[in-house]
Amino acid sequence: AQTVTQSQPEMSVQEAETVTLSCTYDTSESDYYLFWYKQPPSRQMILVIRQEAYKQQNATENRFSVNFQKAAKSFSLKISDSQLGDAAMYFCAYRSPSGTYKYIFGTGTRLKVLA
Amino acid sequence: GAVVSQHPSWVICKSGTSVKIECRSLDFQATTMFWYRQFPKQSLMLMATSNEGSKATYEQGVEKDKFLINHASLTLSTLTVTSAHPEDSSFYICSVYGGGDNQPQHFGDGTRLSIL
Numbered sequence: 506a507q508t509v510t511q512s513q514p515e516m517s518v519q520e521a522e523t524v525t526l527s528c529t530y531d532t533s534e535s536d537y538y539l540f541w542y543k544q545p546p547s548r549q550m551i552l553v554i555r556q557e558a559y560k561q562q563n564a565t566e567n568r569f570s571v572n573f574q575k576a577a578k579s580f581s582l583k584i585s586d587s588q589l590g591d592a593a594m595y596f597c598a599y600r601s602p603s604g605t606y607k608y609i610f611g612t613g614t615r616l617k618v619l620a
Numbered sequence: 621g622a623v624v625s626q627h628p629s630w631v632i633c634k635s636g637t638s639v640k641i642e643c644r645s646l647d648f649q650a651t652t653m654f655w656y657r658q659f660p661k662q663s664l665m666l667m668a669t670s671n672e673g674s675k676a677t678y679e680q681g682v683e684k685d686k687f688l689i690n691h692a693s694l695t696l697s698t699l700t701v702t703s704a705h706p707e708d709s710s711f712y713i714c715s716v717y718g719g720g721d722n723q724p725q726h727f728g729d730g731t732r733l734s735i736l
Contacts, residue, residue: 540724548658548711550727557722596663605677606652606717608725610663 507532509599511611518587519619525572526582526614528597538600539573539580540608545593553595556580584616592618623647624716626728634736635706641699641731643714649694652717654725655687657710664713670697704735 508531518524530539541553556564556573563571568588572581584591597611625644633639643653651672656664668689669677676689686708688700701708711732715725 538722538724542727548713548730550664550713550715552724552726555722555724605669606725607654607666607669608664612663615661 507534507537507599507601507609509597509609509611511595511597511614513614514612515615515617517617517619518584518591520587520589522587523583523585524587524616526584526595526597526616528580528582528611530578530580530597530599530609532578532599534601536602538602539571540598540600541569541571541580541582542596542598543591543593544596544613545590550596554582587618589618589620592616623718623726624714624728626714626731628731629729630732630734632734632736633704636703639701639704639733641701641712641714641733643697643699643716643728645695645716645726647726648716648718650697650716650718651694653691653697654715654717655689655697655699656713656715658713658730659710667699672697701733704733706735709733709735 510529537558539556543551543553554564554566554569568585570583594613596613598608627642653670655667658664667682670689670691672691678684691697713730714728
């Protein structure tokens with residue numbers, strides 16, 4: 506069975522600085538999808554970025570980028586130029602390529618942004 | 621705009637009553653929807669997978685008689701918490717699978733359920 510681990514329960518970053526949130530996973534599948542979701546205090550789940558395992562190129566969405574290391578089964582999220590609005594819980598999620606399409610979520614990292 | 625509409629956003633009711641939560645897919649037909657439960661400061665816990673026109677698939681440990689799921693159309697799934705008790709108080713979130721292997725789940729805004 507697949508597992509997702511987020512080893513940092515909480516992180517802090519100064520406004521305008523860069524922070525990296527870590528996520529590792531365990532799977533025997535060769536093809537899969539990885540996602541980062543943001544959950545602000547409003548508790549909405551907002552998709553931040555996604556990565557297909559068959560793509561070697563790291564995904565980027567504006568200030569958000571990932572460092573996808575398939576062999577190491579690592580999928581970290583880098584937030585550049587951090588803003589106060591980035592403060593939230595961040596969840597890493599794994600999804601198999603077919604079948605039930607269920608997500609396996611990590612336990613989350615709470616990001617605090619300091620003014 | 622919103623892809624998924626979840627209603628109500630907050631409900632308070634007395635112990636012993638049943639509560640229905642609706643999840644609507646606004647932008648596309650959804651053969652698969654998911655229901656999650658989230659305790660404070662914890663991750664999302666998948667309760668069940670809702671399949672249009674068939675019985676829901678419940679995760680281990682989830683009482684199917686307590687949490688009734690109906691997915692009667694391609695745009696609507698409902699979760700009914702039957703004979704709710706204070707321990708059922710939680711945040712419930714639905715999501716819609718968008719179809720296509722590389723598509724993400726789209727989440728509703730959640731329902732805060734408080735049982736007195």
